[in-house]
Amino acid sequence: MILIKNGRVVNPGGREGQLDILIKDDKIAAIGKNVREKSARVIDAKGKIVAPGLIDMHTHLREPGREDEETIAQTSLAALKGGFTSICCMPNTSPPIDNQGTVKFIYDRANANKNGCVNIFPVGAITKGRKGEELAEIAELKEAGVVAISDDGDCVMNALLMRRAFEYSKMFSLPIISHCEDKNLSKNGVMNEGYVSTVLGLPGIPDESEEIIVYRDISLARMTAGILHIAHTSTKGSVKLIKEAKRKKIRVSAEATPHHLILSDEVVRGFDTNTKVNPPLRAREDVMALRRGLADGTIDVIATDHAPHSQEEKDEDYRTAPFGIVGLETCLALVLTELVNKKVITLRNAIAKLTTNPARILGLNKGILETGYDADIVIIDPDMEWTISPRDFVSSCRNSPFIGMKVRGRVISTIVGGRILYTL
Amino acid sequence: MGRKLLRFKRKDLLGIEELSREEIELILNTARGFKEVSVRPIKKVPALRGKTVVNLFYEPSTRTRISFELAAKRLSADVINVSTSTSSVVKGESLVDTARNIQAMEVDAVVIRHSSEGAPMLLSRVLKASVINAGDGSHEHPTQALLDMFTIMERKKKIEGLNVAIIGDILHSRVARSNIWGLTKMGARVKIAGPPTLIPPMVQDLRVQVFYRPEEALIDADVVMCLRIQLERQTSNFFPSLHEYVKVFCITPERIKLAREDCLIMHPGPINRGIEISNEVADGARSVILEQVTNGIAVRMAVLYLLLTQR
Numbered sequence: 001m002i003l004i005k006n007g008r009v010v011n012p013g014g015r016e017g018q019l020d021i022l023i024k025d026d027k028i029a030a031i032g033k034n035v036r037e038k039s040a041r042v043i044d045a046k047g048k049i050v051a052p053g054l055i056d057m058h059t060h061l062r063e064p065g066r067e068d069e070e071t072i073a074q075t076s077l078a079a080l081k082g083g084f085t086s087i088c089c090m091p092n093t094s095p096p097i098d099n100q101g102t103v104k105f106i107y108d109r110a111n112a113n114k115n116g117c118v119n120i121f122p123v124g125a126i127t128k129g130r131k132g133e134e135l136a137e138i139a140e141l142k143e144a145g146v147v148a149i150s151d152d153g154d155c156v157m158n159a160l161l162m163r164r165a166f167e168y169s170k171m172f173s174l175p176i177i178s179h180c181e182d183k184n185l186s187k188n189g190v191m192n193e194g195y196v197s198t199v200l201g202l203p204g205i206p207d208e209s210e211e212i213i214v215y216r217d218i219s220l221a222r223m224t225a226g227i228l229h230i231a232h233t234s235t236k237g238s239v240k241l242i243k244e245a246k247r248k249k250i251r252v253s254a255e256a257t258p259h260h261l262i263l264s265d266e267v268v269r270g271f272d273t274n275t276k277v278n279p280p281l282r283a284r285e286d287v288m289a290l291r292r293g294l295a296d297g298t299i300d301v302i303a304t305d306h307a308p309h310s311q312e313e314k315d316e317d318y319r320t321a322p323f324g325i326v327g328l329e330t331c332l333a334l335v336l337t338e339l340v341n342k343k344v345i346t347l348r349n350a351i352a353k354l355t356t357n358p359a360r361i362l363g364l365n366k367g368i369l370e371t372g373y374d375a376d377i378v379i380i381d382p383d384m385e386w387t388i389s390p391r392d393f394v395s396s397c398r399n400s401p402f403i404g405m406k407v408r409g410r411v412i413s414t415i416v417g418g419r420i421l422y423t424l
Numbered sequence: 425m426g427r428k429l430l431r432f433k434r435k436d437l438l439g440i441e442e443l444s445r446e447e448i449e450l451i452l453n454t455a456r457g458f459k460e461v462s463v464r465p466i467k468k469v470p471a472l473r474g475k476t477v478v479n480l481f482y483e484p485s486t487r488t489r490i491s492f493e494l495a496a497k498r499l500s501a502d503v504i505n506v507s508t509s510t511s512s513v514v515k516g517e518s519l520v521d522t523a524r525n526i527q528a529m530e531v532d533a534v535v536i537r538h539s540s541e542g543a544p545m546l547l548s549r550v551l552k553a554s555v556i557n558a559g560d561g562s563h564e565h566p567t568q569a570l571l572d573m574f575t576i577m578e579r580k581k582k583i584e585g586l587n588v589a590i591i592g593d594i595l596h597s598r599v600a601r602s603n604i605w606g607l608t609k610m611g612a613r614v615k616i617a618g619p620p621t622l623i624p625p626m627v628q629d630l631r632v633q634v635f636y637r638p639e640e641a642l643i644d645a646d647v648v649m650c651l652r653i654q655l656e657r658q659t660s661n662f663f664p665s666l667h668e669y670v671k672v673f674c675i676t677p678e679r680i681k682l683a684r685e686d687c688l689i690m691h692p693g694p695i696n697r698g699i700e701i702s703n704e705v706a707d708g709a710r711s712v713i714l715e716q717v718t719n720g721i722a723v724r725m726a727v728l729y730l731l732l733t734q735r
Binding site for chain 2: 193194195197198199200201202203204270271312315316317318319320
């Protein structure tokens, strides 16, 4: 038994305040004032924030297929270090998660980790091989345990096929996570299209390549009464479309990443390939619009889009280097430093976007600290200052544009299913 | 004119964007002194004796590579040429690794041409040697802009206040970008024209006037710069056919009448004759296209000299 005493419990789905939490086996046994249990191991969390373990809706595993970049065990370590107790993995593994076997493989790898592993919830593919040609066996995927479907970076370009996917997935109440990108319009682009791309001479990806598909998918969700979740929203126009759709009661939710909420395309000026990500870092006004959307509830979720790439791959020139940023280890500190401490959103709202909201969208019985719930908990020191350094990353990949940045707030303990799997 | 710079303090020449007007003037003034070296019977001065310059060309280039090679040799530097077909690049070595190996050989300057934007900057972070950008993708080609400005200065005695028209594929042109930075810093009025598909977004924020029809940009021009049109652009639907491009954009004697009578005709080469510029204009009395090539050596001598002796 573990007793977490005197922490400041931030728990948007339940009781909050200066409370104690008792963990018995893998569940929360009690939460309240002055909880006593003689035989429990006591963690004094005075001055610390105690919150539900964070849930990342958008993680890229590199296993199976690219274990040289990151194994499931390494991704799990990165997640734990960042305070995440659950991650949802996108289907762009190799082989892709378009069949029961790959889903089972991922669950087995997670369960086989004797050091303990974060909860991994696979996201299945919409189409076979993520090729955008024929539907994957969605009932089979659901049975194997996927929590949503998505073709990830390969946006389904055929609107009829997407319509069928919305219709068919309704019977399992599976949300469709859409990476909105018109591939013809974004072709060859490596950064945001705008003033900076004009100066640098790099081929641009226009806002419209995202917004056209956001509009299409919102239309299809309305038409079919399907469930849509917009991945990594990056433009002002997308925020507007999503806000409008929500007002019309269409079932749409949306996420944004810390990098899109913090950085603009100005940072590409140094040609640092760690700034290369898809969707690209946008203009300053897009960053501001995303922040407003975060504050007014248009953006429900903060997700990392954790995408590890090896140093060798990122050591290439800007056109050649792959898209992607690692995010699990830095997400919380960045959110606290840049969004909470700078009063863009409240701490409670930030935690909601990292716990209760993703749990609600995906139908996970998690993200809440109440008696009977899974003991997935994170303890955060809100005042600890540290500098994001390449040496600190537990993964072999350190493709982060935030290296060198000073941040405030650090995870000091992560508990998954009643087991303390990470301590600073 | 602002204060006169006497020393050039940079390690690298990566682009014109980063240069001040004073720095540009220092390079142009230095080049003026070096131009005379190339007409001597013995075309050599000992300024860079004992220095090593590596020409690292990842893209085919004849003119620029020879120009840099001659510039270095006329300053008595030792020059090594590396091109992709002969180097370990084809064996899959990364740019950073190539740079580290060059660093290990203790060279003094690396001149790099690369198809990817930012490659010279990447190299400059790894190398202690000076890095000179000889063209990176669609980003910058600073020595081309400097030699263009040198040529204008020589002919017109000034740049300030001149009308310069840049015509053609602005979107993919590193020559256009470097010239836009340089000419606007030097006080020229820059007008660009090209099909809207080949005009980059928000380019007006670079303090240029944007036109689509070449006629509009040509009116009262003191200088006309024609850009090379890459023949493969038509397959990406930037324009329907070369035939149509020629019809709308080719700088012909008829169109050039709109410019000032004493206007200079420039082209960074290599020319697609009869496509972006007609033979009559390219070879006409107002053309300074071959002077640009001559001046390129003096300007590159100045750049090498300033980077390698004044830091």
